[in-house]
Amino acid sequence: MKKLHAFASIISILCIAVFLISTIIVDLFCSHETIARLKSLIVLPGLIILIPAMAITGATGFKISRGRKGKIIDKKKKRMPFIALIGVLIMIPSAILLDMWASTGQFGVKFLLVQLIEIICGSFNLFLMSMSMRDGFVLTGKLKINR
Numbered sequence: 001m002k003k004l005h006a007f008a009s010i011i012s013i014l015c016i017a018v019f020l021i022s023t024i025i026v027d028l029f030c031s032h033e034t035i036a037r038l039k040s041l042i043v044l045p046g047l048i049i050l051i052p053a054m055a056i057t058g059a060t061g062f063k064i065s066r067g068r069k070g071k072i073i074d075k076k077k078k079r080m081p082f083i084a085l086i087g088v089l090i091m092i093p094s095a096i097l098l099d100m101w102a103s104t105g106q107f108g109v110k111f112l113l114v115q116l117i118e119i120i121c122g123s124f125n126l127f128l129m130s131m132s133m134r135d136g137f138v139l140t141g142k143l144k145i146n147r
């Protein structure tokens, strides 16, 4: 269960980081055609990998922390609903909308606005997930930090 948690969490973080960095690079430097291709890849297979990985990370995280107490676990527990809510309410709908608009050549103001929201929320989610990863390594003793 702990191995699965570690594996799924790394896959989730990698997905968000790759989506975010490739989005920024492609948006800034590539043609509309390449942007549309990336938007489509982020939805499929991207979301098909990310959504289960996130769900497994959360579920296994809560399972392995059952019966355990502590500040670090409490913080991880508090962060997870925010990560999930931002994902479900903002990241998934924007990925789907951007893909739809890009595939029909709609790169106007609404595309830019949703793209900006996606980048800001994606960065915030990546930040929250990195904190949970750091806390995870502290819990397993792989990372020692003085607080």
Ligand code: HEM
Pocket (backbone or CB within 6 Å): 002, 005, 006, 009, 010, 012, 013, 057, 058, 060, 061, 062, 063, 064, 065, 068, 073, 074, 076, 077, 080, 083, 129, 130, 132, 133, 134, 135, 136, 137, 139, 140, 142
């Ligand atoms: C996106 C969210 C999360 C990420 C990125 C994440 C990441 C990690 C990582 C990388 C580890 C270290 C694994 C290792 O060293 O083998 C870990 C351990 C752990 N995580 Fe998470 N985690 C997340 C969510 C959660 C949640 C919601 C909980 C539930 C409270 C949780 C509970 C734990 C516990 C208890 C450990 C220590 C396991 C042990 O002692 O072996 N995690 N996590």
